[in-house]
Amino acid sequence: MPVSTPPRALAFDVFGTVVDWRRSIAREVAPFLASIGRTDISPERFADGWRERYVPATDSVRSGRRPFVVLDVLHREMLEDLLQHHGVNPAGLGDQLLDELTRAWHRLDPWPDAVAGLTRLKRQFPLVTLSNGNIALMLALARRSGLPWDAILGAEFSRTYKPDPGAYLGTVEALGLEPSQVCLVAAHHGDLVGARACGLQTAFVARPMEYGGRRAPDADLVQDWEHSARDLLDLADQLGC
Amino acid sequence: MPVSTPPRALAFDVFGTVVDWRRSIAREVAPFLASIGRTDISPERFADGWRERYVPATDSVRSGRRPFVVLDVLHREMLEDLLQHHGVNPAGLGDQLLDELTRAWHRLDPWPDAVAGLTRLKRQFPLVTLSNGNIALMLALARRSGLPWDAILGAEFSRTYKPDPGAYLGTVEALGLEPSQVCLVAAHHGDLVGARACGLQTAFVARPMEYGGRRAPDADLVQDWEHSARDLLDLADQLGC
Numbered sequence: 001m002p003v004s005t006p007p008r009a010l011a012f013d014v015f016g017t018v019v020d021w022r023r024s025i026a027r028e029v030a031p032f033l034a035s036i037g038r039t040d041i042s043p044e045r046f047a048d049g050w051r052e053r054y055v056p057a058t059d060s061v062r063s064g065r066r067p068f069v070v071l072d073v074l075h076r077e078m079l080e081d082l083l084q085h086h087g088v089n090p091a092g093l094g095d096q097l098l099d100e101l102t103r104a105w106h107r108l109d110p111w112p113d114a115v116a117g118l119t120r121l122k123r124q125f126p127l128v129t130l131s132n133g134n135i136a137l138m139l140a141l142a143r144r145s146g147l148p149w150d151a152i153l154g155a156e157f158s159r160t161y162k163p164d165p166g167a168y169l170g171t172v173e174a175l176g177l178e179p180s181q182v183c184l185v186a187a188h189h190g191d192l193v194g195a196r197a198c199g200l201q202t203a204f205v206a207r208p209m210e211y212g213g214r215r216a217p218d219a220d221l222v223q224d225w226e227h228s229a230r231d232l233l234d235l236a237d238q239l240g241c
Numbered sequence: 242m243p244v245s246t247p248p249r250a251l252a253f254d255v256f257g258t259v260v261d262w263r264r265s266i267a268r269e270v271a272p273f274l275a276s277i278g279r280t281d282i283s284p285e286r287f288a289d290g291w292r293e294r295y296v297p298a299t300d301s302v303r304s305g306r307r308p309f310v311v312l313d314v315l316h317r318e319m320l321e322d323l324l325q326h327h328g329v330n331p332a333g334l335g336d337q338l339l340d341e342l343t344r345a346w347h348r349l350d351p352w353p354d355a356v357a358g359l360t361r362l363k364r365q366f367p368l369v370t371l372s373n374g375n376i377a378l379m380l381a382l383a384r385r386s387g388l389p390w391d392a393i394l395g396a397e398f399s400r401t402y403k404p405d406p407g408a409y410l411g412t413v414e415a416l417g418l419e420p421s422q423v424c425l426v427a428a429h430h431g432d433l434v435g436a437r438a439c440g441l442q443t444a445f446v447a448r449p450m451e452y453g454g455r456r457a458p459d460a461d462l463v464q465d466w467e468h469s470a471r472d473l474l475d476l477a478d479q480l481g482c
Binding site: 072134135138143157174 | 367375376379384390391394397398415416418
């Protein structure tokens with residue numbers, strides 16, 4: 001799709017697009033699973049199970065069934081549900097350990113191209129997060145790896161979760177821009193569909209290893225996005241940064 | 242006042258503390274005043290008049306008399322009122338010029354020590370804005386001068402203006418911290434009073450030229466703050482950065 005006007009800001013999905021949640025969560029939970037004698041559960045499968053609970057959990061807020069709570073709270077609830085699914089009683093583990101495990105999501109590693117790509121893109125564009133992750137989580141990831149965000153926006157700022165239009169439009173409004181002046185950068189077609197429905201520009205970034213090489217659950221939602229890049233360095237090339 | 246525990250994040254007032262609004266606004270409005278033949282109005286006095294309207298304007302939101310609007314909107318209204326005070330009809334100037342003048346607040350210069358001081362402080366502490374300025378304004382200042390914020394919080398995020406407790410506590414909550422774990426850094430005793438009332442730590446930074454050398458309007462509100470620094474480099478020294 002031809003782009004009429006360059007964007008005036010880039011808004012980023014983070015989980016999967018900028019950071020490799022699956023490998024990082026597997027690394028974080030492996031010692032825990034060993035410590036409770038459950039080496040029968042693969043850490044990667046545990047990471048997948050945690051992430052599979054993400055859409056239903058955020059949907060409970062999107063649908064209005066419950067008031068907005070930050071993703072740290074949902075991640076903790078999802079963890080307890082996942083443990084029960086594996087026959088582990090979370091109440092037996094204690095609050096401190098459960099919180100520490102939940103904060104595994106604060107220690108996700110970026111994809112190898114992410115910091116260099118963002119640093120190049122930042123020369124020309126303001127870079128903001130438009131993630132469902134909460135501010136403390138985004139800030140922890142940024143400081144841990146040097147992700148050079150200009151501002152942390154998205155779900156907690158807008159008090160709703162993507163793909164609710166309010167999450168995209170709240171972020172655009174905070175930037176003082178029109179939707180067409182902001183480009184969402186994401187590895188997920190479903191997220192880009194939501195952004196386009198709100199009038200944002202769209203840039204797809206391929207992350208074939210996000211699900212360990214398996215097909216993405218929203219692969220069928222592909223459209224002719226304004227940009228489609230192999231990684232964030234390729235996107236920087238395409239945008240002339 | 243002895244500090245029991247080092248803060249886990251530093252939250253910054255910006256206007257006056259990090260940037261020199263008075264000299265910057267004077268520089269921005271001087272060509273405009275000349276263009277309308279009003280060289281009888283000193284640009285510095287014009288800047289003072291604009292800023293004098295800031296407390297009543299933000300108080301209209303704090304008091305609940307009107308719903309939250311961002312500071313860009315208030316700055317525009319304050320400008321129109323100031324022009325009328327000087328016998329200039331704002332309607333005769335046109336929206337585009339009035340908006341451009343209002344965005345003078347997006348082009349404020351940092352104090353000479355600010356970027357170097359923040360850069361040192363950032364090594365050890367997450368740095369966030371806790372300003373009444375809106376996100377687009379804060380982002381413009383940061384990108385213009387390289388202010389290395391980790392996140393932009395404060396009034397627009399909390400939907401109320403300092404010194405309303407909600408502005409401080411909303412920012413603390415977004416960081417996932419307790420009030421006592423956050424230190425407000427500000428050149429204004431009134432702001433520090435508001436932060437301390439909410440349980441935050443406090444750091445005063447002297448900005449004797451903020452009002453062109455005149456006494457600060459809140460000078461009488463001085464207390465024994467946890468830290469008191471000559472500038473942000475001195476604060477970095479005191480905090481061991």
